[in-house]
Amino acid sequence: MPAAHLVRIIESKVCIAAPAAVVWEHITNVQLEQFADPLLFRLLDVPKPLRATLLTEGAGGSRTAYFANGKKFEQQILRWEPNKFYSFRFNPEPGFRVGYVFELSAGIFRMLAGAYELREEAGDTVLTLRTEYSVQRSLRWLLLAPITAVLHLFQRYLLRSIKRNAEHEAV
Known part of the structure; x- marks a missing residue:
């Protein structure tokens, strides 16, 4: 990561009434098409996630969102411990924009990595x-707070959707 970027990590949690093995299936192969994305995301041009498909299991494997x-x-x-921990590096394709102007692969705001931990x-x-994620240092005073707030909302949206899917299956 260039020194021109400030790197940050945020986290959110949710309690799911389902065994870890069920939740694991819903974090490795995600289905979100049936859920409406929040109005704020549409106003801010945050692309609606549809699904993520696991292509190859294990560290060094891949998934496409x-x-x-x-x-x-x-x-x-990056790390694969079934029913416990799963981490990955984001590789957005060129031209993937958020908020009308943020190019995620090489812009002033970048998505770097993600991780799910189950307990x-x-x-x-x-x-x-x-x-x-990272934000260009010279613009952190302007962008860091709103980007962090939107990322927290996005995490909550993902976690609530995964919770609904896993609890529905566990019933």
Whole structure:
């Protein structure tokens, strides 16, 4: 990462009434097409995630995330511990824009990596989502707070959707 960028990590958690094995299936192969994206995301031009498909399991494997704008992320799996931990590096294709102007592959705001951690507690699964991102240092005073706020909302949207899918299956 160039020194011109400030790197940050944020995380969100959700408790899911389903075993870790069920939740695992919903974080490795994600289906979100059936959920409406929040109005704020549409106003801010945050592409709606549709699905993510696991291509190859394990560290060094890959997953592809598809969005309603026709763009995708190729995700390289960094760490793979079934039913416990899954991390990946974002590789947005060139031209993947967010907020009308932010080019995610090489712009002033970049998505770097993500991780899901699962922990079983009393029959439920606590799912933590971490996102690593960067903002150009010279614009951090202007962009860091709003980007962080939108990323937190996006994490909550993803986690709520995964929760609904996993709990529906566990019933």
